[in-house]
Amino acid sequence: MESTCVDTSLNLNIVPSLHMDEVLVEELHRLSCENKRLNETLNHMCENYQAMQNQLSQLMNKNFEHPTTQQSRKRKADQGEIGCINKFGGIRGNVVNTVDQCSTITEEESLIKRPMDIISPKVYKVLVKTEATNNSLYVMDGYQWRKYGQKVTRDNPSPRAYFRCSYAPSCPVKKKVQKSVEDPTILVATYEGEHNHGLQKGEMSLVSRQSDQESPVGFVPPISSPTPIIQSTSPTVTLDLVEENINGQKSSIQQFLVQQMATSLTRDPNFTAALATAISGRILDQSSNKAKW
């Protein structure tokens, strides 16, 4: 969060010229003092902001990664895989991983991934907002899933559904879908593994559906109608990509982060496939609109 602490100090330590009026010198000193005071205030605000951000991160972690303190033994064991957010969420953000091992996709940090220091199956967590009255556990994400089990877990009154990818028989990807304890309108889908095939034709991913309010041509509405993502559940990684340096160039750190994020996204076949679907859907939309006119 250092990026929010903009260095506003002005270089006012100018040696007064011999011809400078005493009033101007006095004014200069006054401005310097005021600048110093403002700087301190700003630093104080930044510290408070960081403290609050950390608190929020910790709360998010507790709510979604550790829903209850009385977690099952099995869940504790699983934290090595899914709990990677905890390992990095507490730090000040500004971290984009280069290892696509684990991620949680949310509205605020969509597709920004965090590093993981252990080798484990690729695990994603996706949150989907649904109708409050909707009790189904189906999340349309562009793949075809076959449900193979359902279980009521201890820490959540709503059942958990287990899915396998049925598009390719050899596809190892599994998906667990369960309603959030805190907000029953949110479906928490946990993906394990990587698809060894492309995205299916005629289906839409969550990402693409975020960009289109209307269903594109050929899109079959899902059994449940989840509205696009949604809510932040984990500490937000904030990338300050807007602010520029005094000389008008993005800092090297920012450029590095942008590069890393782009690399992470383009490496993910799910993202690229979803992006392609979204773009084609948009093009079809526009062409059909033009046809109407």
Next chain:
DNA sequence: CGATTTTGACCTGCGC
């Protein structure tokens, strides 16, 4: 009739 869903039983791993 094949694909998918449901659901109870069974398996497995972990903590005590």
Next chain:
DNA sequence: GCGCAGGTCAAAATCG
């Protein structure tokens, strides 16, 4: 070793 809880299997039911 036992009990608990999550995960998986597989037969029956359902759907298109």
